[in-house]
Amino acid sequence: MPSPVAQSPPRAEEAAAVAHQAETTIEVGGSDSDTGYESELASSASTSVSSSVRDYTFENGRRYHKYSEGRYLFPNDESEQEREDMKHAMVLNLCGGRLHYAPLVNPQSVLDIGTGTGIWAIDFGDEYPSASVLGVDLSPIQPSWVPPNVKFMVDDAESPWIYPANNFDFIHLRHLASSLKDTPALINQAMANLKPGGWIEMQELYFVLSSDDDSIPETHAFSKWLTFVRQGLEAFGVDLLSPAKTQDRLKDAGFENVTERIFKVPIGTWPKNQTLAKVGLYGQAIC
Numbered sequence: 001m002p003s004p005v006a007q008s009p010p011r012a013e014e015a016a017a018v019a020h021q022a023e024t025t026i027e028v029g030g031s032d033s034d035t036g037y038e039s040e041l042a043s044s045a046s047t048s049v050s051s052s053v054r055d056y057t058f059e060n061g062r063r064y065h066k067y068s069e070g071r072y073l074f075p076n077d078e079s080e081q082e083r084e085d086m087k088h089a090m091v092l093n094l095c096g097g098r099l100h101y102a103p104l105v106n107p108q109s110v111l112d113i114g115t116g117t118g119i120w121a122i123d124f125g126d127e128y129p130s131a132s133v134l135g136v137d138l139s140p141i142q143p144s145w146v147p148p149n150v151k152f153m154v155d156d157a158e159s160p161w162i163y164p165a166n167n168f169d170f171i172h173l174r175h176l177a178s179s180l181k182d183t184p185a186l187i188n189q190a191m192a193n194l195k196p197g198g199w200i201e202m203q204e205l206y207f208v209l210s211s212d213d214d215s216i217p218e219t220h221a222f223s224k225w226l227t228f229v230r231q232g233l234e235a236f237g238v239d240l241l242s243p244a245k246t247q248d249r250l251k252d253a254g255f256e257n258v259t260e261r262i263f264k265v266p267i268g269t270w271p272k273n274q275t276l277a278k279v280g281l282y283g284q285a286i287c
Helices: 010-020 078-094 119-127 182-193 221-235 241-254 274-286
Strands: 057-059 062-064 107-113 132-137 149-157 168-174 194-203
Touching: 010 149, 078 274, 107 119, 119 149, 119 168, 168 182, 182 194, 182 241, 182 274, 194 241
Parallel strands: 107 132, 107 168, 132 149, 168 194
Antiparallel strands: 057 062
């Protein structure tokens, strides 16, 4: 598997260790109780935010999006928004506080697909005040007070895009493997809407449980749970293992300079490295 809000950046030496931890064994800390983190914690395909879009669907005590109803399988209520913001904090710590790895130079037009609470788009807008940032999502759950260079729109990214060709310098997608039905088609639309020399970055969780010492069998309860989740989503046309295909799909769409970075995400606060322990706390909380 490769993030609460207003997180301080990880310490430099710990961040450096995290950045190169995919091929190394994560050292176990003294105990789960000594980290101090447990107590922390414009077409028919798009629409402006209107009352009809806010007519949410409710089922089993949870709230779901109404626009393109059923496209996204998870809730959009406050509990889920908190979980999404924790995923943002988790990824920030995992990536040393970086919002992206694409080598951007003065980006002016940026698209954030599946923006959710808008937390990444807002952070990006703060970091690049000269950029125009557009976040799109099926749910109008983003805050009203945002940087002046950040806007949000209710839109279905798997419908035909309405943006001009060659419009964006950077397109960002994150944590959409559990909802996309046709990732190659979306990648092709991104290619058509990027400026020459533009960048796309896709960050995903890979829902496979593993361990450095191969001590977790397929019969482990958590492994079996993940298998059931994958099988259940397959019934809705969702492939949770699709991130393993992303690199090839980008190349097939014509992208060049394709680079893949793989990070381990611990579950729990057992790592000795304090940054990874914090990542593990978030990893445990979002499961």
